[in-house]
Amino acid sequence: MKTSEKLKYGFFMAWGTFSNIPCPNKIWDNRAQKQMISLVPIIGLIVGGLLALELWLIPAIGPFVPTWGLAFLMLITPVFVCGLFHMDGFMDVMDACLSRRPMEEKQRILKDSHTGAFAMIAMVFVILCFLVGLIMAIDSIDYGYTSNTTLYLAILYIPFSSRVLACHDVLRCPSIDQSQYKSMEKKKSYLILLEILLPLVLTVVEFVADPDVFNTWTCLCPLYGWFLGLVLGAIVGRWARKQLGGMNGDIAGFEIVITEALMVFFVGAFNYIGSGMYMVNNLWY
Numbered sequence: 001m002k003t004s005e006k007l008k009y010g011f012f013m014a015w016g017t018f019s020n021i022p023c024p025n026k027i028w029d030n031r032a033q034k035q036m037i038s039l040v041p042i043i044g045l046i047v048g049g050l051l052a053l054e055l056w057l058i059p060a061i062g063p064f065v066p067t068w069g070l071a072f073l074m075l076i077t078p079v080f081v082c083g084l085f086h087m088d089g090f091m092d093v094m095d096a097c098l099s100r101r102p103m104e105e106k107q108r109i110l111k112d113s114h115t116g117a118f119a120m121i122a123m124v125f126v127i128l129c130f131l132v133g134l135i136m137a138i139d140s141i142d143y144g145y146t147s148n149t150t151l152y153l154a155i156l157y158i159p160f161s162s163r164v165l166a167c168h169d170v171l172r173c174p175s176i177d178q179s180q181y182k183s184m185e186k187k188k189s190y191l192i193l194l195e196i197l198l199p200l201v202l203t204v205v206e207f208v209a210d211p212d213v214f215n216t217w218t219c220l221c222p223l224y225g226w227f228l229g230l231v232l233g234a235i236v237g238r239w240a241r242k243q244l245g246g247m248n249g250d251i252a253g254f255e256i257v258i259t260e261a262l263m264v265f266f267v268g269a270f271n272y273i274g275s276g277m278y279m280v281n282n283l284w285y
Contacts, residue, residue: 001031010035011042019043020083033184037167041195044159047078052156055148058141071134075127078159078260089253090126091119097243098122106244107176129261136268137222140275149206154222154267157199161230162259164195165237166252173241179248199226221274225266232266233259 001009009032016023018040054074062070096110098118109116137155141148175182203223237255241247 001029006032006035007039010039014039014043018082018085019046020081033181034171037170040167041160041163043082044161044163045156047081047159048156050077050081051159052152055137055141055155056152058138062138062141067135067138068131070138071131074134075130086253086256087123089250090257091115091123092250093240093244093254094122095119097240103243103245107178110244110248110250111178126257126261129265133261133264133266133268136272137264140268140272150219151222151267151271153203153206154226157226158260158263158267160195161199161226162233162256162263165230165234165259166255169237169241169247169255170252173247176244176246176248179246181248219274221270222267225268225270226263229263229266230259232262236262
């Protein structure tokens with residue numbers, strides 16, 4: 001199969017598998033599995049674009065909708081686009097890792113279809129993490145911040161970069177025995193390497209187009225939060241792989257959910273703190 005054909009198959013396979021958006025060309029070929037994994041972050045870019053658009057519209061619709069309502073609307077947007085596909089993996093991994101059993105038993109729990117108490121408790125905490133981060137991000141828009149552009153960029157990057165991280169680990173890390181990716185050849189994906197550079201390129205383009213966006217260190221606070229959440233997500237993902245003896249689809253879903261929750265929380269918190277400090281400095285000086 002030619003590379004261009006693999007990319008075509010991979011794109012539609014990723015669309016049909018990881019998105020609720022109706023796919024016009026439902027095709028499948030196991031030879032394009034690597035390309036499918038490499039193109040999953042495009043789905044994240046769509047989700048991030050919708051979230052950034054909702055955040056951009058908040059000054060217009062905010063006076064008519066309470067903050068918690070706006071946060072809930074943003075929270076369910078990924079559900080409409082992707083379903084609860086990744087949350088299922090997150091809950092399975094939480095049940096397995098928090099069971100404190102031997103690795104073989106954890107791997108059995110990972111594939112068990114029953115939902116345990118650990119999964120339910122973890123799901124509540126991660127949803128609260130999302131909501132608190134979104135509420136802080138929404139509230140900070142009302143503080144007369146110099147520019148909200150970096151906040152929109154950080155929100156755009158979150159679903160994209162969480163999937164880049166998870167897909168990189170699927171393609172590079174050893175798989176556990178029962179993984180659907182066990183037979184897939186483990187090697188570098190140049191698509192993933194290019195996708196890693198996208199947030200940097202977009203940030204540089206925005207800086208060149210409008211340098212005033214970055215005129216104070218507080219304007220960069222959302223990007224600091226995004227980077228911190230991404231690093232912590234990578235660390236937690238490594239912990240999960242160590243607990244379960246390798247990588248599989250459930251662990252990829254876990255990485256996406258926990259990394260997004262951490263990034264949303266820290267983006268919201270850092271933007272809230274940064275906008276508050278900017279307001280205080282303006283009042284003092």
